[in-house]
Amino acid sequence: MVYENNTPPAGSNEDLIQDNDQGSCNESADSAESPQLSRSSSVSSSSQLIDDWDFTPLDKLTVFDVLDNLALPLRLEKINKTLNLKKHRDKVKEQYVKQKERVIRKRDEELEKLKGKYTKGLDELIVRWNDTAAISAREKISFVVGVSNIFITGFLAGGYPEWMHVWYSLQLIYFMPLRYYTYHKKGYHYFLADLCYFVNVLLVLSIWVFPNSRRLFISTYCLSYGNNAWAIAMWRNSLVFHSLDKVTSLFIHIMPPLVLHCLVHQLDSAYLESRFPAISRVKGIEQYGLGDMILYATVPYATWQISYHFFITVRRAPQIKAGRPTSFTWLRKSYAKTWIGKLVLKLPENLQEFAFMFIQYIYALLTMLPCAFWFYNKKMSSIFISCLGLWSVYNGATYYIDVFGNRFQKELEQLKKDVAKWQNSPEAHPSPIPGGTATEDIPLAKVSSEFAGDEQQSTTKTVSTTTGRETVHTAPKREDGGEIRERNVTTVTTTMPA
Secondary structure (H helix, E strand, O other): OOOHHHOOOOOOHHHHHHHHHHHHHHHHHHHHHOOOOOOHHHHHHHHHHHHHHOOOOHHHOOHHHHHHHHOHHHHHHHHHHHHHHHHHHHHHHHHHHHHHHHHHHHHHHHHHHHHHHHHHHHHHHHHHHHHHHHHHHHHHHHHHHHHHHHHHHHHHHHHOHHHHHHHHHHHHHHHHHHHHHHHHHHOOHHHHHOHHHHHHHHHHHHHHHOOOOHHHHHHHHHHHHHHHHHHHHHOOOOOOOOOHHHHHHHHHHHHHHHHHHHHHHOOOHHHHHHHOHHHHHHHHHOOOOHHHHHHHHHHHHHHHHHHHHHHHHHOOHHHHHOOOOOHHHHHHHHOOOOHHHHHHHOOOHHHHHHHHHHHHHHHHHHHHOOHHHHHHOHHHHHHHHHHHHHHHHHHHHHHHHHHHHHHHHHHHHHHHHHHHHHHHOOOOOOOEEOOOEEOOOOOHHHHHHHHHHHHOOOOOOOEEEEEOOEEEEEEEEOOOOOEEEEEEEOOOOOOOOO
16 A cells, blocks of 8 residues: 555554564464464354254344244244144034934934835735735625524424524524624623623523523513614624624614514414423413513623622623723724703713613613513514614615715725825935935035134035036135035035035
8 A cells, every 4th residue: 555655654553463473473473382262163053053043143133024924923824724724624524424423324324224124014004905805805705694694583483483493593693702702802802791692692591591481481581572682773883794703793783573473473383282381371362462572681680680780780890991991982982973962971970880871771661662562463463573674784885885885985095195105204205425325415514614713704505506517515715725525426416505
């Protein structure tokens, strides 16, 4: 350097250099005499640490670097959201798998249920078919027996009346065991203690055990032509050939007066006197009036009524209260809307049974009033028996046309309702599941909307689009521009709200 006057100023750089040179010489001399302290290791480690952190030198810092450092919390939050999104995605997939397994399991259970119901219905149909075939065969036999009974009875009553009591006894042996079996099976065996069965017992005793008893014969005749015969109208006995139950009921009520009509009016006097002396004496020698007939008939009637009340009404009261039907309960239900039924039902419950017994005895007395007229007049007795037969035929026609037809119509309507119910039931139209299996679908949109709500507070909707057999459920986009997708193969396209 060139200075003015060729002399450097005081304290110039050259002086400093000389001083530094002297100092360095002194330091080198000192270092030769004492150990040297080095800083190279600390400097190298610091430079390595700086390289690791990759800090920008201060002389190279810009305004953008400062702003970028200020945006560091946003970047950290963005990274955190990305991590949370991955967790939610894994959670959604796990819930989806569980839901799919649950739906498939439910589908299998529904299929097993449908299979069991179908198998059960088929078995019931087969059993019903077999029962129908058995019932049809039994009804055919009953129809043949009923029609044959009409022909044989008419043939014997007109041509061979002396065999009527034998024919009646044979039929009684056939019908009574069947009646006991069927009624006991249905729980109707308390009806077997009714007056009509008691009258048939009296007739058998009068024919085969006590043919000489005039009082027994008169009692049997009055009760047969009285209460027993008029019960065809009261109990609606009908001539239905295919029904064994109805044929038996009609036999119990109409055969006793028919047999007695043949014994009293159709037999020869000589045969009647030798075989049935009680009938011969009452008809020819000892003629009884209406008062005697009613008096003789009241004794067995009272015996039956007291026995019935004690053995059935009193001793079987718990069974009757439990629902076991009797003639009293049936009449009380059947005639509840009539004036006499309303009158009885207004009484205290403990007096209704006695009122029924009293009304039944008055009814028996009223039906026995014309018995003397039937006994001494053949034509009127024949007309009365014919009217009973025609009444039963009318009841049978009513059953075939009204009851049987209406029952078939109700069964047909019930079948239509069952078919419609089955068609409208969810089991007949189950909703689809993934994979094209008929059951409920997996509510994926509901699961997707849970983690979508963590990113965005606003209400969103899940759009379902279908291409071929692949359904893509598209959720709202993420902040970084990505998109959450769940793919599912199904045969039905559904759009579900989030």
